[in-house]
Amino acid sequence: MNKLPYFELVSFDICPYVQRSVITLLHKKIEHKITFIDLEQTPEWFDQMSPLGKVPLLLVRDTPESEPTVLFxxxxxxxxxxEISPPRLVSEDPLTRARERAWVEVSSELLGSLYGVQIAQTAAERDEALREVWDLFPAIEKGVSGGKFFSPQGFSLVDTAFAPGFVRMLLLPGVDQAPEWKKFPKTHAWAKALVATPEVKNSMIPNFNERYFAYLKSRGSIWAK
Ligand SMILES: N[C@@H](CCC(=O)N[C@@H](CS)C(=O)NCC(=O)O)C(=O)O
Known part of the structure; x- marks a missing residue:
């Protein structure tokens, strides 16, 4: 691999979108620094840099001190x-690659619906949001390979995109054991295998569970009552 730029990932410690990028960096064994910010009180440098006010940002520098190019x-x-660190985690074939990107979009839908589940204030809100989540699963079950990873070719960017959603689903009491999983055995096996991979386990801060439930509590979520 040619010499890579210096990478700084701007993170909020329990953000699933940041986690996607950490997983990719860890999988590729790419050196990087992580800078945590508080999304409730964002620093001014972040407000200046982030076009949408969201994490993750990847700050890319030629030298440790140079002005970064900001990716979001x-x-x-x-x-x-x-792209900059072969071997690639996407298919060589343009059509298959386009489909992989489309599946990354599905994972974003899943994260969006899961957000509703996580911050639900009442049982009714939770159940409604959970229905949205499970509604995505018949399609996912049809798409997934049946092996440890989404694609039969092995670990890909589809896995990095879905993993944070599966981590959270398998953490929420009751959702981890929900009867719905039985209808989606391939997805269940995939989710369980994925959350057990070293890159996914190591992509979380050491006290993730505690921080995650403290965050849900701070949002008045039913999961933390
Ligand atoms: N589509 C974005 C979503 C990122 C996102 O929503 N990040 C959340 C934290 S998990 C955020 O920064 N929220 C701050 C805000 O919306 O003001 C991505 O994939 O990077």
């Missing part, structure tokens, strides 16, 4: 990291 949007950050 987790899926795009992942594609960039993948």
């Amino acid at each position: 949007e987790s899926a795009i950050i992942n594609e960039y990291i993948d």
Whole structure:
């Protein structure tokens, strides 16, 4: 691999979108620094740099001190990291690659619906949001390979995109054991295998569970009552 730029990932410690990029960096064994910010009180440098006010940002520098080029949007950050560090985590074939990108979009839908589940204030809100989540699963079950990873070819950017959603689903009491999983055995096996991979396990801060439930509590979520 040619010498890579210096990477600084701007993170909020429990953000699933940031986690996608951490997984990719870890999988590729790419050196990087992580800078955590508080999204409730964002520093001014972040406000200046982030076009949408969101994490992750990947700051890309030629030297440790140089002005960074700012990349934003987790899926795009992942594609960039993948492009500069072979072997690729996407298919060589344009049509298959386009389909993989489309599946990354599905994972973003899943994260969007899961957000509703996580911050639900009442049982009714939770159940409604959970229905949205499970509604995505018949399509996912049809798409997934049946092996440890989404694609039969092995670990790909589709896996990095879905993993943070599966981590959270398997953490929420009751959702981890939900009867719905039985209808989607391939997706269930995939989710379980994925969350057990070293890059996914190591992509989380050491006290992730505690921080995650503290965050849900701070949002008045039913999961933390
Ligand atoms: N589409 C974005 C979503 C990123 C996102 O929503 N990040 C959240 C934290 S998990 C955020 O920064 N929220 C701050 C805000 O919306 O003001 C991506 O994939 O990077």
